[in-house]
Structures are given as C-alpha cells and as structure tokens.
Amino acid sequence: MIVAEDSVLLREGLVRLLQEAGFTVAGQAGTAEEALSRAARCRPDVALMDIRMPPTHTDEGVRAALALRESLPDTGVLLLSQYVETGNAVRVMAREPRGFGYLLKNRVADIGELTDAVKRVGAGETVVDPEVVARLMGRPRVAGGPDVLTPREREVLALMAEGRSNEAISERLYISAKTTETHVRNVFTKLGLEPCPEDHRRVLAVLAHLQAS
Known part of the structure; x- marks a missing residue:
C-alpha cells in the first residue's frame, strides 16, 4: 500500500x-x-x-x-x-x-x-465513517427522507451506509437475522430504494439518497 x-x-x-x-x-x-x-x-x-x-x-x-x-x-x-x-x-x-x-x-x-x-x-x-453518516442523516429532510424511518430503522440504515452486511448488522444490534432482513426491507421500501444483493451497491443507493435529500 x-x-x-x-x-x-x-x-x-x-x-x-x-x-x-x-x-x-x-x-x-x-x-x-x-x-x-x-x-x-x-x-x-x-x-x-x-x-x-x-x-x-x-x-x-x-x-x-x-x-x-x-x-x-x-x-x-x-x-x-x-x-x-x-x-x-x-x-x-x-x-x-x-x-x-x-x-x-x-x-x-x-x-x-x-x-x-x-x-x-x-x-x-x-x-x-459513522460520523459522516450521522452528519448526512442529520440534515434537514425532504418528504420521504430518513425521518420517515423508525429509530431502529435509522440505526440499520446507518450501519448499511457503513458497508455492513445483514449478518454484521444483526451482531451489532443484537437482533435476529430475520428481524434485520425485515428492517432492511422496510428501509428500502420507505426510501423508495431498490434492494441489491451486493453490499457496496446498497451503500451507493443509501449515500446517493442521503446526499440528494
């Protein structure tokens, strides 16, 4: 390097x-x-x-x-x-x-x-960096932004934006894999984002949404 x-x-x-x-x-x-x-x-x-x-x-x-x-x-x-x-x-x-x-x-x-x-x-x-994610999520929101999410869904979104997999999110938040999948699905649905199996593309979608809002 x-x-x-x-x-x-x-x-x-x-x-x-x-x-x-x-x-x-x-x-x-x-x-x-x-x-x-x-x-x-x-x-x-x-x-x-x-x-x-x-x-x-x-x-x-x-x-x-x-x-x-x-x-x-x-x-x-x-x-x-x-x-x-x-x-x-x-x-x-x-x-x-x-x-x-x-x-x-x-x-x-x-x-x-x-x-x-x-x-x-x-x-x-x-x-x-989590602080960068927090700053992005703390901006004034437009309709349909992260303010429509529950506190737990916001936590999940922040971890997604850090590039964490569903398994890593489950471990970090001490919740089951099924519960994590539900939260991730809800985040995508509420934000109007299409889920993608590749983690880095999930980050792309989240960051693009946060930046544009």
Missing part, C-alpha cells in the same frame, strides 16, 4: 502504525501528484490518501483518488479527512463505491479501526 499525507509527522506515524500491524507500505507521498506517480510504480492494493493536499489544500486528494481509480481500478482507496466533508468525497464514492472508504483522522488513534478499514477497502468493501 501507499500513504499520501502532506503532514510529515502524521504520514510517518501512519506508516509506522500500519507496518507494525503487518501491512507493507511500498511508498509515501506528500502531494497528490507524487501519490499518483508512486501508485503507478507500486500498483498498491490500497492507497491511503488525505483529502486536502498541496498546493491549495482543498480537494486535491479527492481528484487524485478519482484519477487513481481510473488508472488502477483494482486499487482500493481510503480517504482521510480532518473534518466531516460530505460534498465531493461522497460524490466520488457514489460513482463507484467498491473498494472505497472515507475515514476521519481522529479514527487513526484507534489502530484496530484503522486496520479494519484498510483491510475492508483492500477486499473491495466500502467503508464510511
């Missing part, structure tokens, strides 16, 4: 944590352009990339992620952000959520959560 982060201290810290967790870090980068160059040479399984990078510190990381996915579609991308940014990052994920993740930097302190996100993105899953 490669790590792209303009803060030298944070980048070196990330590299050390990932290496200690058993990952092979094949390259580091301080700019989006450098990240693309190193990715082209290393062809990593996962690219860990800051959203805001030089020179403008706005959306260079997001644009680089798009370019990387176009040139290396099998490389998973895990975006890191200091703050909840629900615009471009979510739109990028909505284009092709498979093997894409969005994590807030404060999660880096939890090595278990960080390594889990890297592994899931590398395996082609979608990872969305």
Whole structure:
C-alpha cells in the first residue's frame, strides 16, 4: 500500500502504525501528484490518501483518488479527512463505491479501526465513517427522507451506509437475522430504494439518497 499525507509527522506515524500491524507500505507521498506517480510504480492494493493536499489544500486528494481509480481500478482507496466533508468525497464514492472508504483522522488513534478499514477497502468493501453518516442523516429532510424511518430503522440504515452486511448488522444490534432482513426491507421500501444483493451497491443507493435529500 501507499500513504499520501502532506503532514510529515502524521504520514510517518501512519506508516509506522500500519507496518507494525503487518501491512507493507511500498511508498509515501506528500502531494497528490507524487501519490499518483508512486501508485503507478507500486500498483498498491490500497492507497491511503488525505483529502486536502498541496498546493491549495482543498480537494486535491479527492481528484487524485478519482484519477487513481481510473488508472488502477483494482486499487482500493481510503480517504482521510480532518473534518466531516460530505460534498465531493461522497460524490466520488457514489460513482463507484467498491473498494472505497472515507475515514476521519481522529479514527487513526484507534489502530484496530484503522486496520479494519484498510483491510475492508483492500477486499473491495466500502467503508464510511459513522460520523459522516450521522452528519448526512442529520440534515434537514425532504418528504420521504430518513425521518420517515423508525429509530431502529435509522440505526440499520446507518450501519448499511457503513458497508455492513445483514449478518454484521444483526451482531451489532443484537437482533435476529430475520428481524434485520425485515428492517432492511422496510428501509428500502420507505426510501423508495431498490434492494441489491451486493453490499457496496446498497451503500451507493443509501449515500446517493442521503446526499440528494
């Protein structure tokens, strides 16, 4: 994998944590352009990339992620952000959520959560930071939005948006598989979303709905 982060201290810290967790870090980068160059040479399984990078510190990381996915579609991308940014990052994920993740930097302190996100993105899953999901769900809703859901259905929706399978949702909420299936079906019905057997497409549907509302 490669790590792209303009803060030298944070980048070196990330590299050390990932290496200690058993990952092979094949390259580091301080700019989006450098990240693309190193990715082209290393062809990593996962690219860990800051959203805001030089020179403008706005959306260079997001644009680089798009370019990387176009040139290396099998490389998973895990975006890191200091703050909840629900615009471009979510739109990028909505284009092709498979093997894409969005994590807030404060999660880096939890090595278990960080390594889990890297592994899931590398395996082609979608990872969305729970705080990002909460922010999206907390926006003023239009008719037919998540406000029509019960509290339990909102919990299920949030876990779906994190890329969790029905089995994982059942374990997290301590409910039966049948009950989870019922809640998922109700969520899709109430939001007017067609269910799909592929988890990453469920995330796509949920994120697209939340962002557009």
